Amino acid sequence: QMSWEKELQDLLGEEIVSLDGEIREKLSKDYYWYSPVLDRQLKGMKAADVVALPRNEAEVAEVLAFGYRSGKPVTVRGAGTGNYGQAVPLQGGIVLDLSRMDEIFEIGPGYARLQCGVRLATIDKKARELGQEIHIYPSTYVKATVGGFVSGGSGGIGSITYGNLWDGNVLEAVIYTMEEKPRRLVVNGDDLFNYIHNYGTTGILTEVTIPLATRTEWTQAIAQFDNFEQSLLFGEALAREESIRKRLIAPMEWPIPSYFIPFGKVIKANMAAVMLEFAEESLAQVEVLAGRFGGHLGHVIESEKYRKTVGVSDFTWNHTTLWAMKTDPAMTYLQAGFKLDSYLEQVRMLKDKYGDEVLLHFEWVRGGGVLIPSALPVVRFQSEERLYEIIHYCESIGVRIFDPHTWVLDHGGRGEVGGMERKKRQNDPKGLLNPGKIIYEM
Numbered sequence: 027q028m029s030w031e032k033e034l035q036d037l038l039g040e041e042i043v044s045l046d047g048e049i050r051e052k053l054s055k056d057y058y059w060y061s062p063v064l065d066r067q068l069k070g071m072k073a074a075d076v077v078a079l080p081r082n083e084a085e086v087a088e089v090l091a092f093g094y095r096s097g098k099p100v101t102v103r104g105a106g107t108g109n110y111g112q113a114v115p116l117q118g119g120i121v122l123d124l125s126r127m128d129e130i131f132e133i134g135p136g137y138a139r140l141q142c143g144v145r146l147a148t149i150d151k152k153a154r155e156l157g158q159e160i161h162i163y164p165s166t167y168v169k170a171t172v173g174g175f176v177s178g179g180s181g182g183i184g185s186i187t188y189g190n191l192w193d194g195n196v197l198e199a200v201i202y203t204m205e206e207k208p209r210r211l212v213v214n215g216d217d218l219f220n221y222i223h224n225y226g227t228t229g230i231l232t233e234v235t236i237p238l239a240t241r242t243e244w245t246q247a248i249a250q251f252d253n254f255e256q257s258l259l260f261g262e263a264l265a266r267e268e269s270i271r272k273r274l275i276a277p278m279e280w281p282i283p284s285y286f287i288p289f290g291k292v293i294k295a296n297m298a299a300v301m302l303e304f305a306e307e308s309l310a311q312v313e314v315l316a317g318r319f320g321g322h323l324g325h326v327i328e329s330e331k332y333r334k335t336v337g338v339s340d341f342t343w344n345h346t347t348l349w350a351m352k353t354d355p356a357m358t359y360l361q362a363g364f365k366l367d368s369y370l371e372q373v374r375m376l377k378d379k380y381g382d383e384v385l386l387h388f389e390w391v392r393g394g395g396v397l398i399p400s401a402l403p404v405v406r407f408q409s410e411e412r413l414y415e416i417i418h419y420c421e422s423i424g425v426r427i428f429d430p431h432t433w434v435l436d437h438g439g440r441g442e443v444g445g446m447e448r449k450k451r452q453n454d455p456k457g458l459l460n461p462g463k464i465i466y467e468m
């Protein structure tokens with residue numbers, strides 16, 4: 027009797043379906059090991075039974091219909107750069123890798139229509155050649171796919187101006203359901219909230235339309251300040267300055283900047299650093315503003331060199347954690363939302379209590395139209411108990427934590443998932459899409 031894995035392979039061919047042990051192993055993991063908690067839980071996980079690498083929507087639909095018929099779970103994968111174990115097939119079955127579906131369908135005025143597997147850097151490069159650019163992208167943009175970003179990410183570079191994924195940064199999506207005959211849905215408006223950051227649990231996104239902005243010539247710079255508080259206040263002032271276009275405002279407390287080895291020669295020791303991207307014509311204005319808060323612009327990378335040399339964004343967002351882990355493998359991180367009217371006080375309380383055990387870098391963003399001092403604190407890991415003690419202390423002083431040490435959507439701080447649960451019941455009646463990632467009543 028033929029195994030179900032072989033049956034799927036016969037159906038789509040060896041080019042599309044792989045049973046190879048190494049490939050299954052590799053494509054069943056993501057970057058969960060940034061979390062010592064997830065690393066402990068997922069390290070020994072059994073790989074998926076089979077990997078499918080479709081080239082088009084018809085093949086996606088065939089895999090979904092096969093999974094439905096035979097009752098096998100399907101876990102989607104873009105580039106696998108997520109940090110929460112989102113792409114790990116907890117119950118085996120099929121990993122559906124969509125990285126081959128990487129066609130740019132159309133770049134029009136103000137939008138790009140894309141197949142799910144296109145890498146964000148590829149889109150931005152193409153858009154910039156045509157005088158446009160993407161609104162927001164994660165610091166992993168070189169590898170990350172647009173489908174993976176929409177389904178498993180939140181925001182990043184550009185979010186200081188355009189907010190996160192929920193702020194109009196997805197215009198339309200094509201979704202496949204997991205049923206006997208998978209339906210093809212074209213989703214827009216509020217219905218998109220059922221699919222953004224869904225970990226592939228409510229449907230498979232095969233095509234997405236995102237907004238584009240007019241291309242800006244970005245100057246990158248590192249501003250330096252005697253202390254972290256000054257750098258934060260400068261960050262806030264720049265964030266509020268509407269006459270300056272910007273993509274990135276990331277204040278880092280010392281010693282975090284010391285982890286940025288490629289910038290070792292240009293970063294001054296014992297000072298806070300703010301990683302910046304702003305429109306080239308605003309250089310003088312940014313310099314004056316830094317001066318007003320007792321700082322100066324150290325390293326400046328002119329706009330002609332944008333994307334041609336190591337860029338400042340390679341040290342921000344969760345890339346900061348990456349550089350910290352390179353220096354000290356015991357480092358991990360949190361995701362936090364401070365309060366705009368009292369963040370300095372919250373920072374002081376946190377530093378008083380934990381000192382160098384918790385190192386802060388902020389990523390100023392605009393979410394739902396309001397300015398948010400968000401942060402990805404780097405934490406020197408001691409134990410899981412201690413980590414959750416820190417989380418509880420943060421919450422007790424009004425710092426909101428979006429826990430990155432869980433693969434469960436409902437616990438990660440995404441907020442209300444009620445609408446998604448309803449969609450899940452409709453689109454995935456057997457509960458086979460990435461099981462274990464969303465807790466709901468079937």
Ligand code: FAD
Nearest residue numbers: 104105106107108112164171173174178179180226231343
């Ligand atoms: P994957 O990891 O492959 O998938 C992510 C999730 O989406 C999984 O649950 C997967 O099942 C699901 N999925 C993938 N494709 C589809 C699809 N087509 N349809 C339905 N579901 C799908 N994230 C940010 O938001 N901002 C950051 O700044 C950021 N910085 C990072 C820095 C580092 C160093 C690292 C390691 C990660 C960072 N991340 C960040 C997380 C991650 O890189 C991004 O969210 C990225 O966009 C994920 O894209 P991917 O293609 O790798 O998705």
